[in-house]
Amino acid sequence: MLRKDLRLELRSGESTLALLALSMLVLVVLVFALDAGRVRSVDVAAGALWVALVFSGMLGANRALLAERDNGAIRGLLLSPLDPAMLYAAKLAAALIFMAVAEVGAVILMVLFFNLDFDASTARLAPILALGAIGFSALATLLSAITGRTRGGDMLLPILAVPIFVPALIAGVKASAAALAGAPLASMADWLRIMIAFDVLFVTAGYLLFEHVVGED
Amino acid sequence: MSAPVVETHRLAKTYGLAPVLREVDLRLLAGSGAFVVGGNGAGKSTLLRIIAGLEAPSDGRALVFGQDTRRLAARYRQRIGMMAHQSFLYPNLTARENLEFYAELYSVADPRASADLWLARVGLADFADTRVRAFSRGMEQRLSAARAMLAEPALLLLDEPFASLDHDGAEIIAALIRGAIERGASVIATAHAIPEIAGVEFAAFEISRGRLAERAHQEEVRRGGRLRSLLGR
Numbered sequence: 028m029l030r031k032d033l034r035l036e037l038r039s040g041e042s043t044l045a046l047l048a049l050s051m052l053v054l055v056v057l058v059f060a061l062d063a064g065r066v067r068s069v070d071v072a073a074g075a076l077w078v079a080l081v082f083s084g085m086l087g088a089n090r091a092l093l094a095e096r097d098n099g100a101i102r103g104l105l106l107s108p109l110d111p112a113m114l115y116a117a118k119l120a121a122a123l124i125f126m127a128v129a130e131v132g133a134v135i136l137m138v139l140f141f142n143l144d145f146d147a148s149t150a151r152l153a154p155i156l157a158l159g160a161i162g163f164s165a166l167a168t169l170l171s172a173i174t175g176r177t178r179g180g181d182m183l184l185p186i187l188a189v190p191i192f193v194p195a196l197i198a199g200v201k202a203s204a205a206a207l208a209g210a211p212l213a214s215m216a217d218w219l220r221i222m223i224a225f226d227v228l229f230v231t232a233g234y235l236l237f238e239h240v241v242g243e244d
Numbered sequence: 245m246s247a248p249v250v251e252t253h254r255l256a257k258t259y260g261l262a263p264v265l266r267e268v269d270l271r272l273l274a275g276s277g278a279f280v281v282g283g284n285g286a287g288k289s290t291l292l293r294i295i296a297g298l299e300a301p302s303d304g305r306a307l308v309f310g311q312d313t314r315r316l317a318a319r320y321r322q323r324i325g326m327m328a329h330q331s332f333l334y335p336n337l338t339a340r341e342n343l344e345f346y347a348e349l350y351s352v353a354d355p356r357a358s359a360d361l362w363l364a365r366v367g368l369a370d371f372a373d374t375r376v377r378a379f380s381r382g383m384e385q386r387l388s389a390a391r392a393m394l395a396e397p398a399l400l401l402l403d404e405p406f407a408s409l410d411h412d413g414a415e416i417i418a419a420l421i422r423g424a425i426e427r428g429a430s431v432i433a434t435a436h437a438i439p440e441i442a443g444v445e446f447a448a449f450e451i452s453r454g455r456l457a458e459r460a461h462q463e464e465v466r467r468g469g470r471l472r473s474l475l476g477r
Contacts, residue, residue: 028349031334031337031341031345034337034341035334035336035337038336039336094334094336097334097335098330098331098332098333098334098335099328099329099330099331099332100332100333100334102298102326102328102330102332103326103332103333103346103391104349105297105298106296106297106298106321106324106326106332107321107322107346107349107350108318108319108321108322108349108350108351109318109349110318
């Protein structure tokens with residue numbers, strides 16, 4: 028399932044390019060909209076990075092299930108012996124890979140746009156962003172299975188996903204700002220615990236609930 | 245007497261306030277075929293989707309292999325093949341890749357060989373490496389038939405299998421349906437009118453305004469009554 032998704036993506040490149048383009052646009056808008064001189068640039072950079080990641084994550088999750096809506100392929104999958112929980116795991120993995128690619132691109136752009144350095148503080152972003160990507164992909168994949176069945180589902184996904192993601196978003200921004208400011212990972216343990224709890228909650232929820240929301244009736 | 249492969253009891257389906265199926269009772273034994281005919285919106289596709297477990301009935305129940313279709317376990321879904329209006333195929337994968345993917349989902353031994361075998365059976369061997377998005381509607385229909393049948397399911401649900409097909413394509417699908425019944429599979433197919441297909445015995449039902457009525461049974465078919473063979477038998 029995941030191999031098929033990656034093959035489709037490698038063939039078209041649509042999702043990866045769209046995610047990277049969206050990340051870049053968000054960062055460009057924010058770098059001009061925010062006056063980085065009046066607040067610490069690492070705080071602004073961390074916020075901008077997470078805005079870019081949330082938007083690209085929504086796009087990635089939507090696209091991971093979009094291919095299954097073409098020609099009603101989702102029905103073919105639901106009719107097959109494939110365990111719906113495995114379908115969720117594959118879609119989550121695909122969304123996670125797309126989001127990870129977008130994150131790498133977004134971090135590079137953030138460093139360039141906000142005049143930061145590629146150093147140990149940038150490397151400390153990796154576990155924070157990984158936790159954020161897992162949590163957001165888990166949430167968005169579950170919700171996109173619901174919104175994909177509705178008219179105007181693309182609009183509905185951010186309305187549902189962003190408010191639910193707020194606890195992990197706050198933790199991610201705080202931890203990222205601390206990491207960029209040079210703080211050790213141990214000093215942001217509380218923020219990371221919140222993100223881990225969010226990840227566990229929504230990966231479990233997705234695994235258990237996906238079969239009930241992905242059907243058509 | 246063998247247990248029925250498909251059995252529905254007072255099956256009903258309503259979308260909003262509009263009833264689509266009303267008190268449908270249907271029974272299909274192993275190795276037998278049935279055609280359900282009716283006009284647009286008669287409820288044919290809905291009936292097949294409920295039997296496949298893709299939709300839940302509003303009332304009554306549908307049993308496949310003795311199991312309620314609302315909670316069909318994987319081992320029962322493994323034994324159902326469905327060809328619907330939508331092909332369930334991925335436009336950006338080639339014909340072979342599509343069949344290999346579904347063969348893997350159904351744990352078919354040697355997915356590659358199976359894909360090539362079924363491509364040959366539906367006359368698409370020369371298009372194995374062509375992406376489905378480049379296929380005509382009729383070619384996609386034939387590939388969809390191969391996808392539905394490659395795991396050799398015990399129950400085949402075919403929603404208007406001859407739509408969009410030319411004469412050659414219709415002959416290929418007719419031969420595949422006959423082959424499936426000959427190996428003991430059960431087939432329920434829908435059509436707008438009783439098609440010129442046989443070579444095997446089919447019960448014929450008519451669905452109108454959501455109500456199902458048997459119009460011809462296997463004995464009538466055997467006497468050569470209402471169904472004629474497309475295969476020239």
